[in-house]
Amino acid sequence: MSFLKTSQIKSPWLMHFDCGSCNGCDIETLACLTPVYDVERFGIINVGNPRHADVLVVTGTVNPRNAEILKNIYSQMPDPKLVIAVGACGCSGGVFRDAPNVLGGIDKVIPVDVYVPGCPAKPEAIMDAVVTGLGKLKGILEAS
């Protein structure tokens, strides 16, 4: 693979969006950045700007209000991009799936590449999801 394609796999900048989570999964996501898990060793950086992001990590359920914001953030990210749905709520709506204001999981609004189950999801599982997503991206880049 060329240097530019290798770079795309070795430098995933991650943006975290709380779509209506109880903050359990958000705390676990941020725990990945701490010295215990040190996600930066994979080249991963937590960015606050969708224009700089390659991976969108979304926690929580989607409702009609935040669905627009989620779509907006997703559309501002440059291709190729990955979306990771974290936690039971992000995957399917979790215990809130039948609530009248809940649309369901993240995949009701934007395409999801990797699902991370758990309530809350473990930091190890979130990191594994990013690495799995990068494996998927590598396959796409090699095929192109």
Place this chain on the structure above:
Amino acid sequence: MNLTTFYLAVAGLILAPLVGGLVAGVDRVLTARMQSRMGPPLLQPFYDVGKLWSKVIAPASHWQGLFVRWALVASLASDVLLAAGADVLMCFFVQAASASFVALGAFCGSSPYSKLGAQRELFQLLAYEPVFLVAILCMAKVSGGFDAYSFMASDQPLLYKMPLIVPGLLFVVLVKLRKSPFDISGSHHMHQEVVRGVYTDYAGRDFALLEIAHWADVTVVLWICSFLWATSPLAMVVTAFLFLFAALVIDNISARLTWRHMLKVVAPISLVLATANLLWLYME
């Protein structure tokens, strides 16, 4: 201009950004180790720039691309001037132009964070440029010329005659490396209260070019700092590394200041110290 100067200029043009990229890599690894982390690979900044270059995204404003390219040209020109042994004062002004282009590009964006970052960038310019200028004047007074070769030709280290400019130069290094407590306009780290500050609206290839310009800037600043102990190439490298290491330690133990504190307290103190050193040199 003879052929050797030409070769040195070309070497400066190619090697300076590469050295800046390596400095960024060392910076990230050392920072991680200071925080009991493993950190990314040494070449991570090059992967980051490669990734940004391969991303295609519409610019926030068409003017931004122009300003980014001018910033890159100015930053590389300052490296070339130093490598060719030209006037250090000219190098300083060209490098300041580069920082202004970055701020102008950020003003063109639509994000309020970008505009806020650009305003803070101008305040930073206002704070560190006079200190940097006086430091270079001190070096020129001691070495007897403004060209880079005179700075490197003195028998004894320039530091002996200008101890008071060290805090000022450290201030400049902290600002240019975008390190705490002076990462006010845009932090080296990826997230701050104004998102990415002056960098917020730059993305894709423009951001990659801006990162290369930043590497070139860092090389120039550390190179000028290394003139303080320019008795041999190794001594210069060690001096530059000591400035980098001091900046990393300060970054890890301090919180971000406000631009008001920087402009009203830190900049005047370092400027007064540097000016006192210059006056002492003239009265000696």
